[in-house]
Amino acid sequence: VDRVAETLTAEAARQLDEADPLRAFRARFRLPEGVVYLDGNSLGPLPRATPARLLDVAEREWGESLIAGWTAHRWIEAPARVGALIAPLVGACADELIVADSTSINLAKLVLAALALRPGRRVVLAEAGDFPTDRYMVEGLASLGLCVLRTVPREAVAEALDGETALLLLSHVHYRRSARHDMAALTAAAHAAGALTLWDVSHSAGAIEVNLAGAGADFATGCGYKYLNGGPGAPAFLFAARHHHDAIRQPLSGWMGHAAPFAFEDGYRPAPGMARFLAGTPPVLGLAALEEGVRLVAEAGIAALEAKSRLLSQALIACVEAAGAGHGLVLASPREPGARGSHVAFAHPHAHAICQALIAGGVIGDFRAPDVLRFGLAPAFLSFEDVRCAAATLARILDTRSWDRPAFHARKAVT
Amino acid sequence: VDRVAETLTAEAARQLDEADPLRAFRARFRLPEGVVYLDGNSLGPLPRATPARLLDVAEREWGESLIAGWTAHRWIEAPARVGALIAPLVGACADELIVADSTSINLAKLVLAALALRPGRRVVLAEAGDFPTDRYMVEGLASLGLCVLRTVPREAVAEALDGETALLLLSHVHYRRSARHDMAALTAAAHAAGALTLWDVSHSAGAIEVNLAGAGADFATGCGYKYLNGGPGAPAFLFAARHHHDAIRQPLSGWMGHAAPFAFEDGYRPAPGMARFLAGTPPVLGLAALEEGVRLVAEAGIAALEAKSRLLSQALIACVEAAGAGHGLVLASPREPGARGSHVAFAHPHAHAICQALIAGGVIGDFRAPDVLRFGLAPAFLSFEDVRCAAATLARILDTRSWDRPAFHARKAVT
Numbered sequence: 001v002d003r004v005a006e007t008l009t010a011e012a013a014r015q016l017d018e019a020d021p022l023r024a025f026r027a028r029f030r031l032p033e034g035v036v037y038l039d040g041n042s043l044g045p046l047p048r049a050t051p052a053r054l055l056d057v058a059e060r061e062w063g064e065s066l067i068a069g070w071t072a073h074r075w076i077e078a079p080a081r082v083g084a085l086i087a088p089l090v091g092a093c094a095d096e097l098i099v100a101d102s103t104s105i106n107l108a109k110l111v112l113a114a115l116a117l118r119p120g121r122r123v124v125l126a127e128a129g130d131f132p133t134d135r136y137m138v139e140g141l142a143s144l145g146l147c148v149l150r151t152v153p154r155e156a157v158a159e160a161l162d163g164e165t166a167l168l169l170l171s172h173v174h175y176r177r178s179a180r181h182d183m184a185a186l187t188a189a190a191h192a193a194g195a196l197t198l199w200d201v202s203h204s205a206g207a208i209e210v211n212l213a214g215a216g217a218d219f220a221t222g223c224g225y226k227y228l229n230g231g232p233g234a235p236a237f238l239f240a241a242r243h244h245h246d247a248i249r250q251p252l253s254g255w256m257g258h259a260a261p262f263a264f265e266d267g268y269r270p271a272p273g274m275a276r277f278l279a280g281t282p283p284v285l286g287l288a289a290l291e292e293g294v295r296l297v298a299e300a301g302i303a304a305l306e307a308k309s310r311l312l313s314q315a316l317i318a319c320v321e322a323a324g325a326g327h328g329l330v331l332a333s334p335r336e337p338g339a340r341g342s343h344v345a346f347a348h349p350h351a352h353a354i355c356q357a358l359i360a361g362g363v364i365g366d367f368r369a370p371d372v373l374r375f376g377l378a379p380a381f382l383s384f385e386d387v388r389c390a391a392a393t394l395a396r397i398l399d400t401r402s403w404d405r406p407a408f409h410a411r412k413a414v415t
Numbered sequence: 416v417d418r419v420a421e422t423l424t425a426e427a428a429r430q431l432d433e434a435d436p437l438r439a440f441r442a443r444f445r446l447p448e449g450v451v452y453l454d455g456n457s458l459g460p461l462p463r464a465t466p467a468r469l470l471d472v473a474e475r476e477w478g479e480s481l482i483a484g485w486t487a488h489r490w491i492e493a494p495a496r497v498g499a500l501i502a503p504l505v506g507a508c509a510d511e512l513i514v515a516d517s518t519s520i521n522l523a524k525l526v527l528a529a530l531a532l533r534p535g536r537r538v539v540l541a542e543a544g545d546f547p548t549d550r551y552m553v554e555g556l557a558s559l560g561l562c563v564l565r566t567v568p569r570e571a572v573a574e575a576l577d578g579e580t581a582l583l584l585l586s587h588v589h590y591r592r593s594a595r596h597d598m599a600a601l602t603a604a605a606h607a608a609g610a611l612t613l614w615d616v617s618h619s620a621g622a623i624e625v626n627l628a629g630a631g632a633d634f635a636t637g638c639g640y641k642y643l644n645g646g647p648g649a650p651a652f653l654f655a656a657r658h659h660h661d662a663i664r665q666p667l668s669g670w671m672g673h674a675a676p677f678a679f680e681d682g683y684r685p686a687p688g689m690a691r692f693l694a695g696t697p698p699v700l701g702l703a704a705l706e707e708g709v710r711l712v713a714e715a716g717i718a719a720l721e722a723k724s725r726l727l728s729q730a731l732i733a734c735v736e737a738a739g740a741g742h743g744l745v746l747a748s749p750r751e752p753g754a755r756g757s758h759v760a761f762a763h764p765h766a767h768a769i770c771q772a773l774i775a776g777g778v779i780g781d782f783r784a785p786d787v788l789r790f791g792l793a794p795a796f797l798s799f800e801d802v803r804c805a806a807a808t809l810a811r812i813l814d815t816r817s818w819d820r821p822a823f824h825a826r827k828a829v830t
Contacts (some may be wrong), residue, residue: 030478039482046478054469054700062646063445063461066779067454075647102695104669105520112559128681133670133695136683140666144527146559151681176679225696231477232490232699251555254519255548263784264591266543266566268551280517280548281640284647285469285700364481368679 004391007322008315008384016315016384022300022308029229029296029381036386036393038365040378041203041343044229050292057288069284078287079278083237085294086228089302090201090220091211092239098274099224099287103202103236106221107137107169109252109277110238114167114196114219115147116249121166121195122148127157131175134200138169154179158186161193168195172210173203173341176368178333180208180341184215191216202226205237206297207342207379208306212239219244224286227342227378229293235286238277245273254279297380308379310337313344315384316375319391320346327398332372343376350403354394357403361393419806422737423730423799431730431799437715437723444644444711444796451801451808453780455793456618456758459644465707472703484699493702494693498652500709501643504717505616505635506626507654513689514639514702518617518651521636522552522584524667524692525653529582529611529634530562531664536581536610537563542572546590549615553584569594573601576608583610587625588618588756591783593748595623595756599630606631617641620652621712622757622794623721627654634659639701642757642793644708650701653692660688669694712795723794725752728759730799731790734806735761742813747787758791765818769809772818776808 017023030046031037037045061073070076084094100106111124124138128151138149147167152160154174161168168190173180187197196218204210206227212220218241224234240248250270255261256278259269270276297305317331324346332345348354348371355367365375375390397403432438445461446452452460476488485491499509515521526539539553543566553564562582567575569589576583583605588595602612611633619625621642627635633656639649655663665685670676671693674684685691712720732746739761747760763769763786770782780790790805812818 030474032479032481035481037481043477043482043484045481046473051470051473051478054473055466058461058466058469058646058704059445062458063466064447066447066450066452066460067458067781068774068779069458069647101516101520102669104671104695105516105667108667131670132673132679132681132683135681136668136670136673137694139683140668143664144559144561144666146561223696231473232484233696233701235698236695249558251559252520252523253551253555254517255546255551256519258547258551264547266547266550268547268554279552280519280651281638281648283650283698283701285704286648286698289473289700359483364483366482 003322003325004319004388004395007318008388010388013384013388016311020308020383022304022379025296025300026381026383031381034362036363036390038363038375038377038390040381041226041374041376042366043225043232044227044293044378045381047229047292047296050231050289053288053292054285057285075282075284078284078291079282080275082287082291082294083274085291085298086205086237089210089297090205090239091213093213093242095273096242097237097239098277099235099237099290100278101236103200103221103223104133104137105252106236106238107134107200108141109250110198110219110221111138111141111147111167111169112251113240113248114198117244117247118166118196121164123150123164124148124167124169125150125152125157125160125165126169127154128152130171131200131202134169134171158189161190161195163194165190165193165195167198169198171200171203173208175203176372176374177345178341178343180339183211183217187215187217203341203343206305207309209302217241224290224293227297228290229296230286230290231293234290234293235283240274248276250276252279256280256282300380305379309342309377312377312379312382312384312387313337313340313342316344316377316387316391319387320394323391323395324398342379343374346373347371348373353403354397357397358393361397363390363393418737418740419734419803419810422733423803425800425803428799428803431726435723435798437719437794440711440715441796441798446796449777451778451805453778453790453792453805455796456641456789456791457781458640458647459642459708459793460796462644462707462711465646465704468703468707469700472700490697490699493699493706494697495690497702497706497709498689500706500713501620501652504625504712505620505654506628508628508657510688511657512652512654513692514650514652514705515693516651518615518636518638519548519552520667521651521653522549522615523556524665525613525634525636526553526556526562526582526584527666528655528663529613532659532662533581533611536579538565538579539563539582539584540565540567540572540575540580541584542569543567545586546615546617549584549586573604576605576610578609580605580608580610582613584613586615586618588623590618591787591789592760593756593758595754598626598632602630602632618756618758621720622724624717632656639705639708642712643705644711645701645705646708649705649708650698655689663691665691667694671696715795720794724757724792727792727794727797727799727802728752728755728757731759731792731802731806734802735809738806738810739813744813757794758789761788762786763788768818769812772812773808776812778805778808
């Protein structure tokens, strides 16, 4: 514990928290007592406004207006409205982003849209070891003969771009190591090879700055339940650069993506703009919860969030390295903040047991096989005191090897 | 009004309601005062239990358990659990049904799965004028060269089955006219031609008996927000006959359909059974609301629901025909209950204006261009008094031609 205090005293943490321009946002989340929640990169916590919003949508909007709710309460506009709220967080214009389906389904839509824009090219280039669903979806499309999935190691991505490549598909921030790609450079490289880009920004959106327009990105998708705080299984979003809109063919063409859904026409005519990426009826409850979650990060502003994320993660790395000194804990993420997302990974041979001991001690991070501990630094609600407390708990666990004893069941974090 | 009373007096309606074995279920829905809701076939009303369930999932499950909710509150099991609750309503076994995505997306998955089971055949045979999203989705897949959409008039469907047909795609109950297909006969005809069947049961499930197993149906999908009362944009469900399970390839292969989603393996391995139809992370809020909605119809039992649906719709036809006598209102649905779903359509040249006047009078049905009024008889909550009241309101509107006067703004139904 002393090792941590030498790095960050309780008083220093208090001063950092007092100087935090986002400190007021913490109270707008419901965070359980005695818990340090370092897994907001996996599932964001509950915004305090969300239960009341869900009640209002259910009791007043659905309960009283019934079918008329689609217009009376603008449910029909929710995919575009919540999309417009997300847009500035990822450097997109309001009309370039819409909320629909899941990240997986959106990946399929965007891969198919990209392939149609690059006739004669069939390769979707992806990174080995990237988040699995991205490659699983492309594998599925490849099994239909619609494309070829080519997977290369991270460092070989740029050089693997060639005249066969229709699409470069990458996670902006790696789900495990948190390494951040240079979106602008890789997009430029893809374009130079005549390919398009599709960025999965699930591990970026709402925590670090993403500049889809600035990078010239063609397509992107991301998840609503991580840093956007939309709740478990929240709807996802998708982005297409405006200059592609008119040419996009989106073959998962459901009625909500039709130019006139309620005309019940025999043939499909795509809606203008991003609306053609809608398929089925929008999930109104999920959209309402997502709207509340996004509102918090939108209000905080992405520049302030990234600035705080950098400070928090630097503090965490310093404190955890102090706690782990001599215990074989190794930083598995880039050290430089600009090369990282908002979570930090450490490797340890007993990472799983340590993660369980941390959870028992009130510090919730997560484990990724075989040996990675992930700590998410969601800047909208975490404090420097959280970071200090988590590291102090970790130090105690490592010093006492308490992760090695099944009887370890302390319920509260060290303070 | 007298014409309606001659057909069904208030006293007769009261007696029918007293004899209704499902009468207790009405109180378990929240129905606004002064409204007769004949649009439960479009959006089911709010079950009284749903707001509390949503609050519990948000505040206690998500708010307190955070990421641990996936196991602690069995969120991860919700798609299969709610699927198992729906299964007996459509004549399926619990392990043949799962909740996922939207009807549109599920249609794509099932069409692709069917095509893979019928190599060498490319035709998806559908009915002209059927619900558009079904055909729009197939159109999209056809644009990728994966199949050919062939659309024929309803009466020509059986004879159009041939050696090219991979799949017969039909709505069990027609969204507009409410005509019910003979699922067993058409499935047998499809099988005789070597084709598979995919039934959209959106307008059947929860209101009339569907026997997917008895009919030998191969695949089905349906909507959660109509008679299943799951709320606006509720998740949908899909069914595949068990004997197909091992052979099914589902190319929208997201991580939740993987045999081991949390192993983050490089290659896709399908989960056993229906779980391979999952793609992205399950929408926990939507699933919870759907579970409450389904619970009500499951408890009522589908045989009792269909029996009441038949009585209600027969009463409605009689009363509306009495109200419409001499006003050019024509039954547009089959008269025989077994040939119909649980809604009834009438045609009138001024259907749109009449529908608006009905809504202003507290009777909520809906309009489908150019000339159709639809009245949904959701048997779980409607009463015979509702039917009488709706018809009396309609009679007043027709007799006074009040639909022709923009000043018509009475807010209450005639009682």
